[in-house]
Amino acid sequence: MTQAQPPHRVVVVGGGFGGLSVVKGLAGAPVAITLIDRRNHHLFQPLLYQVATASLATSEIAWPIRSLVRDRPEVTTLLATVTGVDVATQRVRFEDGTAIAYDTLVLATGARHAYFGHDEWEPFAPGLKTIEDATTIRRRILMAFEDAERESDPARQRALLTFVIVGGGPTGVELAGTIAELARHTLPPEFRNIDPGSAQVVLVESGPRVLRGYPDSLSDYASRSLAALGVEVALGRAVSEVAADHVIFGDRRLETRTVLWAAGVRASPAAQWLGAPTDGAGRVKVAPDLTAPGHPQVFVVGDTASVLDRKGRPAPGIAPAATQEGRYVARAIKARLRRASRPRPFRYRHPGSLAQIGKQSAVIDFGVVRLKGEIAWWLWGLAHIYFLIGARTRLAVALNWVWIHARNQRSARLITQGKS
Known part of the structure; x- marks a missing residue:
């Protein structure tokens, strides 16, 4: 036998x-x-910045890996x-x-x-790749407003209400736009000693424009849209120093307590x-x-x-x-x-590039077709909802976005894991 x-x-x-x-x-x-x-979960990383900016909960963009392969007896999962x-x-x-x-x-x-040879900057300028990164950033953003509410010194209060995002790619643009909307539209009715809408949001990009992988027209639109949200876009300036209380880019030193890294x-x-x-x-x-x-x-x-x-x-x-x-x-x-002939060499087919700027603004580059504005925002949302896992998650995220769009309310504003 x-x-x-x-x-x-x-x-x-x-x-x-x-x-x-x-x-x-x-x-x-x-x-x-x-x-x-x-880690025990699969992460939908394209929406990770929305956890970092209190728009979505972690459970809405992550799923236990074991649950995703539970019907595959030939698959063993190891943590x-x-x-x-x-x-x-x-x-x-x-x-x-x-x-x-x-x-x-x-x-x-x-x-x-990557910090381009300056790993010592990481404690002061967290990046965004994991759930832990997102909740750390969310905590820093929300605690900045809380600390400013108790701060009596105008200079320290101003530093607390200054947010610097390093890197003008999609993640940097999305972070900057959403933080500006959080400060100007969601938080103002809830604070008494400060005006959250006065927060300074600065997007620093070493290159000549944001969204460098996009056509010039969409890049220019993104810059104008960020400016309309109150974001200062600083182009052509490389960061040379990041510390606990300041950042230096170009010849400018800016006092801040919150620097976010989206540069590489x-x-x-x-x-x-x-x-x-x-x-x-x-x-x-x-x-x-x-x-x-x-x-x-x-x-x-x-x-x-x-x-x-x-x-x-x-x-x-x-x-x-x-x-x-x-x-x-x-x-x-x-x-x-099967001992069959090997497949032809791999060839990547680019489906298009999408980036959200604000709750009613996005840019989409499909090559021949290029869209911007509110219609691009709706298509951006539909595309992301389509790739989420499970009907419950899709419905929850869609309802969250509709609520944010209609009422400027973000329900995931929980400060967790202590203070850092």
Whole structure:
């Protein structure tokens, strides 16, 4: 009697868009999947800034990973921190010293914010990549108003009501616009000793314009819309110093207690684990089939991978790119198991760029079609609701946005985790 062949062992490190797309794409394949993440939830990162600015609750943009694969008996979920990969023995090492073997490994370990050689700025200028980041930022923003309400010294009060966002990409623009709306439309009726509407919101961008990846017309519209919300847009000025009580950009020193970082990202240390070549952001320069050079059993996707599009430009670090890469890897693994010809080289197809500026303003670039203003805002909202998981979440987020649009009320203004 012939002994049954053990299933092919696929280990996926990272439960984000890329990792989950691989798992989803392998449904029905003769594999045993182990999905590893150091957090127990999948995060819809495009709306993370809305948690940071008290528009949405954490449960509305995050879901337990186990619940997402509960109907997949071939998938084992592990809550663990990966510290390395032994490619010689094909094992993934954990923080506690244990390890797990793989036949095929998929690294979808994401990225963190980068401070361009100034990591000492991080305690004073948190970035936005995780739920913990978002709740930290939310706490800092809300506590700034609370502390200002009790402050009698005008200079210190002014510093508390000054918010600086570094980086004029989509995250920076969205943070700046939403903080301005929070200060000018939501909070004023609730404070007695200060006028929250007098808060100074400054968006600092080292380049010549915000939303550099968008057409000039949409970038200019975003700048005008931010100015209409009361946001000061400081262009062509690089940050040279960040401290607990001030920030310096260009030749200007600004007293502030709240600096938020949206200026750059750096990939996880996955490339170091593999000894693989990287780009300037630490992403693995993958082969055309998304494998790590010299390691055909290791695929790399999402923010961990440096992938070129059809025009030879790096694919952006956004959810659609990670999802497309994850689907491709699943097809490639299934082709290997069937001993079929490998898929053609991966080609990223850009679905379009979207950024919200305020509660009635957004910009959308679909290439040929470019939209701005309120109609773009409605399409932006519909697109994001579509990609949320579950009818309850979609309904909750839609109702929250309608309430904010109609009443300027944000219900997620809870100060948690103490004060920092």
